Amino acid sequence: MAVRTSCTVADNHCKCFEALTEEQTALLEKKQVTVEYNKGEIIAKHGSFASHVIFVCEGLVKVYIEHGKEILILKIISPGNLIGLSSLTEGEDTFQYSAAAYQRSIAKLIDITTFKHLIRENGLFASRVISILGENSNQINNRFFCLTHRQSYGRLANLLLCLSERVFKSEQFELDLTRKELAELAGMSTENVIRILKKFQEDDLIILKGKNIELHNIDAMQRICDLG
Amino acid sequence: MAVRTSCTVADNHCKCFEALTEEQTALLEKKQVTVEYNKGEIIAKHGSFASHVIFVCEGLVKVYIEHGKEILILKIISPGNLIGLSSLTEGEDTFQYSAAAYQRSIAKLIDITTFKHLIRENGLFASRVISILGENSNQINNRFFCLTHRQSYGRLANLLLCLSERVFKSEQFELDLTRKELAELAGMSTENVIRILKKFQEDDLIILKGKNIELHNIDAMQRICDLG
């Protein structure tokens, strides 16, 4: 069984809003604001008051938990996905993780009280939200497995495949992430990322031109991802 | 911030059933069966058809994902908790993880179609289920952080504290888990568990008598858990 599927990049259908009536949609529109974030800006802060859930419209966002200087990236969010659903939990009024923009991003901040109200009122909406939460869990569990059970080559191969497939949707892409950011995502040191990328290039698995990466042998990359 | 909270042992309030009407409760009663499992028996199998969600009434259960021979324990479930909520996801009709009994356990298998029906019908029930899913996520994220960012001493300290606090609810307990099972839980080799337990004993942090473990200095253990 391939480990890759939905490993690092959350790509949920997020069909919950389709379940709302026109009236409910109108209510929700009134109870949200659209905000633009620059590269590097914090969208949600672990521990701060969660007055809203976040719908990412444009850009690329990392979701992570932090304890002091240590951080763990839980997932990357591309447009069309929600952040902060785990703060819907009763008695939990703070964000359980942080989110930050990798690049210029636009998000809608939806009032959490209204969101909760709609869950109570609209069973189909609620069940769609439950779907998304379940998908989130599965994605994070896969990433958990990958980071704990795969060695560095496998983890980096996995990350490159995820980025190619789910973020850039192409085998060749301009990677505006630093080596340090790649390292953080793959759970290893920056130097190790560099050495492994070099090795992948020597083995004709990728073609590196500065920030541009082309996956040259997806099958072999997939094998590294699955086995190592 | 302490990493321990809800790290390995899921201990959700699981108040969702209180939200049901008498009628709905009666319906659910009819649509469930009670099953007893012996030590080691599989309660749910990753990839198999998820026709039900599982409510643990008695015993101790591990929830884990497996790829071939490799396994990753996501959490330990004590009585009063649900397993399989992530299979409520639309279009997902298989278990996304396995569950097995550590000891003789009793569980109720609740028909998933009825469960889904109640979510649609009863908004409060739905929101309680969402609460549980959110708590589950937070617990697994904490465990994810612990296993990836803490060294072996910290991970084992964390595990002992979790077991003491949440499973046995005592500083002294009869541990009917093998060293291999502890190793699996703390994400390390069996030999390493043995060596670290020995070190803990030498440092007067624990008192080991066969299977009986007494945490002798909780504060120091907590410090190891937080720092290492």
Next chain:
DNA sequence: TAAAAACATTGATCTATATCAATATTATGG
């Protein structure tokens, strides 16, 4: 209760990967 199997312990190695240090390259602000 004897034999077999499972589990626990100890010591000796091996290795993946982090860390450290030095240098090269690229980006950025005045």
Next chain:
DNA sequence: CCATAATATTGATATAGATCAATGTTTTTA
């Protein structure tokens, strides 16, 4: 466009923890 900072690269070294191997102990089973 230069200066300075940030990032990337390379090599050398250190180490946590796995793996291997051998032995002792407990549990199960026949």
